[in-house]
Amino acid sequence: MKLLTKSTLLIATLSLFLFFIMGVIFFQVLKNLSTSDLNRELDDLKELVEDSLEDYESAPFRTLPGIDSLWVQAVDRAEQREEVFGDTLMLDKKGRQFRTYRYLQFVTEKEHTFYKVIIYKSTTPTDKLVERVTLMMTLMVILFLAGIFVLNRVIFASLWKGFFEAIEKLKQFESTKEPVILEEQDIQEFEELRQVLEVLTRRLARDYRELKEYTDHTTHELQTPLAVIKSKAELLIQSEKLGEEEMQLLQAINTSVHQLSRLNSTLTLITRIENRQFTEKEKINLVGLLDRHLELLQEHIGLQGIKIEKHYHDGGRVLCMDQGLADLLIVNLLKNAIVHNMKGGKIVLEIEAGSLVIRNDGPPLGFSQEELFTRFVRNNRRAGSFGLGLSLVKKVCDTYQIDVEYSFDNQQHCFKLTFPD
Amino acid sequence: MQILIVEDESSLMESMVSYLEMEGFRCEQAPDFKTAVRVLDKHDYLCMLIDLNLPDGDGLELVKLARENDSKSGIIIISARNTIVQRVEGLDAGADDYLVKPFHLSELVARVNSVARRTRLKGGEMLSFGLIRVQPEERSCFVDEQQVELTKKELDLLLYFMANRNRVVTKEGIADYLWGEYGGDYGSYDFVYTHLKNLRRKLMDAGCPDYVQNIYGIGYKFSFV
Structure with a gap:
């Protein structure tokens, strides 16, 4: 009220x-x-x-x-x-x-x-x-x-004017990350509020910028040393003088470097989404998008003997978003549905008016649902996974005001995306 | 066959040179923009590998310069920057391919070969290894004059092996080259194994000896045993 x-x-x-x-x-x-x-x-x-x-x-x-x-x-x-x-x-x-x-x-x-x-x-x-x-x-x-x-x-309107302006500016802070600077107020309480807000948001904006720059720089600077390690390891593997034991050691190094570089590129991606560097908007047909990625993931689906069920009730659904981000969103959701599935399991895809539901069989989560979309949360430390996929999904959804919900019932994980109109 | 490498990170440069030389390429090294401009048209290079981030200039300018000089060399951009915009910029400037750091050396060689085929030989070339002959542009494969039907992935895998013959290629490298972003995060590389198994079976059914060696579970080597 x-x-x-x-x-x-x-x-x-x-x-x-x-x-x-x-x-x-x-x-x-x-x-x-x-x-x-x-x-x-x-x-x-x-x-x-x-x-x-x-x-x-x-x-x-x-x-x-x-x-x-x-x-x-x-x-x-x-x-x-x-x-x-x-x-x-x-x-x-x-x-x-x-x-x-x-x-x-x-x-x-x-x-x-x-x-x-x-x-x-x-x-x-x-x-x-x-x-x-x-x-x-x-x-x-x-x-x-x-x-x-x-x-x-x-x-009321004249007394609380400053207050409402402050609220408006605060709302914009989430997207602009600009400090909230208001005119001076003649009401003492509002003047205090104004000062507190300014100090607080200035600090927030600065922290945010510094963190962004830090991630930006580290991820970028990490690329070159990673490239060096990777290439040296690969050269070493070619050596005829190494025995099995040395090769196993090398393999361990190789795997870790590989993971590290994947982690790095995913983090870079998240930073770029946060920086709103994906501004292109295209009209993308949801059915086409899903089918294309299912095709590309065919090997993984087939290998696990997973069956796909499609219920496309709203086949003409069009998303208006960056092509790269749309791919990222769907790939990660599908990958998730494949990886957390079981042998001979099922993936159900439903497109209703205004929503997309992806359900897959699988054992329940080993952690709380609230943590699902946070970074580095994953099931039993699966090798090669960092638990970043769903946090990418969340980031993309946030960018386009898509509501994403998770639920687990009937031994099925269910992700529901509700699109804004 | 000369390859020009423009890269300011000397360690990475050394790795690339070593690997490419093992494959029989000769390499010209340019650690910065100035050197690169000087040697740009010294030879008719087979392929140029250009890093975008140079201490004294932009690699993109080198690409443009090479194209203005009417160079017919293949150009592969090597960059830590991985955005669609930058890829498009690079390809628009005249590059033939764009490789993101960090990359597998085996992938680099596969790409160099493929770019070289496209730019130099106009696709007419027949690749062969032992009994196997592959026509990359027609996407056909023969064992001893007998055609073998391969899927797209199997043929790509075979081409990757042929480009990296006598080298150990890792499973990660194969997954990255053939599947890109669809390859990671599954916890295992069983899908690579499945394709490799099919490829080997098809080749051997056609009477070809098994050229693929398993190297301590780390990867594979394509060579005459």
């Missing part, structure tokens, strides 16, 4: 909650105020009724001003002397619907006669008022919330 969304949601939820409680309290207070107002009015009316009680049966009495309805009855003696306030429902004057009324019931004495009197006052006008005021308040609250919402966005 974005920071802005999160903060807006929080503000909205909290203020809605607050306003709801405040609204309830406000409504209650208003209601109480209006009730006590009505009570006071009824008290005033009580005196008016008491004053004119003698002619309570006459018509003008029935329509005393301010009274909505009046009920008077002569009673024998004073049962209840205290006043009673209450609410009741009654049919309105037109007799159409029930309305709420506030009443005051009391017993009063006039010339030795006791009267029980109930004065009714309609609450409809005050209720209407309360209703309107509440409605107004709600409207105000909504407007206020909308205002907060807009203000929050504006303030």
Whole structure:
């Protein structure tokens, strides 16, 4: 969730909650105020009724001003002397619907006669008022919330500008390896962040460059001495004077030099991929690519008695990448599927829309899956292998945002490449 | 048959010279750009081996210079740089082949022979060894006038042996020459053995003696026993 969304949601939820409680309290207070107002009015009316009680049966009495309805009855003696306030429902004057009324019931004495009197006052006008005021308040609250919402966005955008710029630059750091240099910030925390980021990324960029140069130079400089050792060993092998024992020693040297030079050239390759030295983009048909490499690897496949199963459901799939890297990717995946297979095993190739799956039979990994794509991780120190193949695969995939996943089930290793669209 | 070698690393130069001389080539050595320019058209070389990284110049310029002088020599670039761009640049400048350091001397000889055949003899040449005769351009092989059907790999293997006759070639060297990057990383060179076995069987079935000797498990030697 974005920071802005999160903060807006929080503000909205909290203020809605607050306003709801405040609204309830406000409504209650208003209601109480209006009730006590009505009570006071009824008290005033009580005196008016008491004053004119003698002619309570006459018509003008029935329509005393301010009274909505009046009920008077002569009673024998004073049962209840205290006043009673209450609410009741009654049919309105037109007799159409029930309305709420506030009443005051009391017993009063006039010339030795006791009267029980109930004065009714309609609450409809005050209720209407309360209703309107509440409605107004709600409207105000909504407007206020909308205002907060807009203000929050504006303030947020301007306050956090530096922060978002820093994030953008940091994202680019992965590909550009340029130090993150931002403008000076007037917010202290962001200014600190800016300084820390600059120092950190400068150091990272420098380390990265130095490491790159180091690998570049060593791999290159190693080529010549390796070439010398290799050629001398080969010359020595031609010597007629050597016996079997010396030849075996030579063979050991030869094998190691051979491995060393393969290792060196693979490392050079990885460095070059990291340096993004492969920039050519070509449209490459995936089926054609796979079949060509299967053909070239035919000897190895045949020697192990491996069967190939092809399920090309998306035969027209085209990759847009450097030809050399595409070859590297497929060769290494296929080599891996051959080398870690078993006699008479199977390799299954599936092309679905947007993905390539390569599955092969084979014993499970001797190490954790997370390490699979890291350099120099391999099964039981197989001679002649450095465990660099899959790290090459990973590097190529990273270059083209291809997602590569590994899984092992049903005694089969499975590599799934998902291509970006 | 003269070969010009332009290489600044003296150890490597010595190795190449020794091996090539064993094969019967005569070598002219040029340790730097200046010397190379001076001797470039001293002879009509069979083949020039040119290192790209020279202390006082770019090997690529030498290639261009040789081609401007209308030299008909075969040119093989020898370089530690191994990118497609550099290969293409080298071949565009007029080189016939591009060999990446470190390489097998046996591979160097095989390539020198193949470049020499292409540039000098226009492919008409017939190679022979004992009872075996091979026409490289037609890709055909005969044992005692009787044609032997060989696969592409088997024929390449035979040519490699014939170029390195009487020499010990290692299994790694064969794998690198015939399979390139498809050859390594398998932990064994059984696939080399399989092809060699087939080649020997086909030749011997045609009545040819076995010229291939196994040398202590290290490699093979193609020679009259």
